[in-house]
Amino acid sequence: MSRFWSPLVHNLTPYIPGEQPKCKDLIKLNTNESPYGPSPKALEAIRKATGETLRLYPDPESFALREALGQHVGLPAHSVFVGNGSDEVLALAFQALLAHGEDVLFPDITYSFYKVYCTLYAIPYRLVPLDADMTIVVDDYSIDPRSNSCGGIVIANPNAPTGKVLSIDNIRRLLTLHQNRVVIVDEAYVDFGAQSAVPLVKEYPNLLVVQTFSKSRALAGLRVGFAFGQPDLIEGLTRVKNSFNSYPLDRLAQVGALASLQDKEWFTNTISFIVRDRMTLISGLKELGFVILPSEANFIYVKHPVHDATKLAVLLRTRSIIVRHLIGPRTSPWLRITIGTEKQCLLLLSTLREILYS
Numbered sequence: 252m253s254r255f256w257s258p259l260v261h262n263l264t265p266y267i268p269g270e271q272p273k274c275k276d277l278i279k280l281n282t283n284e285s286p287y288g289p290s291p292k293a294l295e296a297i298r299k300a301t302g303e304t305l306r307l308y309p310d311p312e313s314f315a316l317r318e319a320l321g322q323h324v325g326l327p328a329h330s331v332f333v334g335n336g337s338d339e340v341l342a343l344a345f346q347a348l349l350a351h352g353e354d355v356l357f358p359d360i361t362y363s364f365y366k367v368y369c370t371l372y373a374i375p376y377r378l379v380p381l382d383a384d385m386t387i388v389v390d391d392y393s394i395d396p397r398s399n400s401c402g403g404i405v406i407a408n409p410n411a412p413t414g415k416v417l418s419i420d421n422i423r424r425l426l427t428l429h430q431n432r433v434v435i436v437d438e439a440y441v442d443f444g445a446q447s448a449v450p451l452v453k454e455y456p457n458l459l460v461v462q463t464f465s466k467s468r469a470l471a472g473l474r475v476g477f478a479f480g481q482p483d484l485i486e487g488l489t490r491v492k493n494s495f496n497s498y499p500l501d502r503l504a505q506v507g508a509l510a511s512l513q514d515k516e517w518f519t520n521t522i523s524f525i526v527r528d529r530m531t532l533i534s535g536l537k538e539l540g541f542v543i544l545p546s547e548a549n550f551i552y553v554k555h556p557v558h559d560a561t562k563l564a565v566l567l568r569t570r571s572i573i574v575r576h577l578i579g580p581r582t583s584p585w586l587r588i589t590i591g592t593e594k595q596c597l598l599l600l601s602t603l604r605e606i607l608y609s
């Protein structure tokens with residue numbers, strides 16, 4: 252506390268990211284990073300860009316990267332926005348597209364940053380509970396479409412921390428129900444098996460789809476996120492961006508992300524390993540009696556009918572494995588576990604077996 256803080260600062264409850272331990276020997280299954288290194292082509296492009304040209308500002312509009320991202324999905328560059336991680340893209344989207352003075356709706360269990368942005372920008376919000384199966388129910392968002400009394404909708408798909416998917420038909424229904432407000436679909440984990448809403452962008456002027464290089468492209472440390480939407484939505488984001496920071500992506504981030512996007516082989520291989528090891532981990536955990544939500548992400552959400560999640564997390568930690576335990580009325584029984592390498596998944600299973608049966 253300080254008398255120098257603005258009233259806003261007193262009211263903030265900042266997001267708490269998962270632990271980044273100082274000790275290197277821990278097996279990190281707590282923040283959904285990729286267990287594989289980034290594409291060697293991305294690393295090479297970054298190395299090549301570390302030279303004399305770093306004295307120059309980067310392209311403020313990251314044009315080459317936006318054009319490539321657009322080509323990747325069949326959209327023009329002016330339908331693409333990029334930012335310093337998708338967290339920044341989301342923050343700008345909340346400010347540019349959702350601050351209408353009416354409640355923004357998102358699930359009670361989802362990415363906890365959404366609440367934080369609402370507080371930062373003084374956007375009122377309402378939490379819509381997931382059903383008992385931890386599923387998003389579209390009808391629960393249908394307040395009164397004519398009264399227009401909602402500021403927008405934010406959905407993570409697959410949802411975090413559950414890993415569960417909302418079908419494209421359901422996303423279509425959400426977009427149709429709320430034609431006068433923006434629907435943000437946060438697809439941080441879409442590459443691990445879910446269907447993307449990007450093909451709907453051309454059809455729905457109220458859709459913004461946000462993705463990231465942090466998870467499926469193993470570049471969390473580079474900080475590159477992006478969004479697809481119709482040009483006027485993107486222009487709104489760009490206006491806020493250019494009122495805040497003209498250069499959110501540095502030179503290394505722009506070339507690294509571009510090279511990563513072009514390395515299709517690295518991408519398909521690493522995704523297939525994670526999908527394979529997700530199945531291994533799920534069947535192993537089932538044998539140990541865990542309840543596991545169906546996941547299309549690079550993590551799974553699990554609970555044990557007998558063993559307490561807090562204790563399990565602590566016991567794993569003393570055995571050098573960290574997983575994420577989110578404390579909350581509905582989340583406390585659950586652990587969120589990132590899919591690591593095959594070796595890490597097998598070690599997790601043998602460690603849990605030892606904990607459960609010793």
Ligand SMILES: *Cc1c(COP(=O)(O)O)cnc(C)c1O
Nearest residue numbers: 336337338362411439463465476
């Ligand atoms: C990890 C994550 C992000 C943020 O990703 P960055 O691009 O690293 O900022 C956004 N949304 C969800 C749901 C995430 O899990």
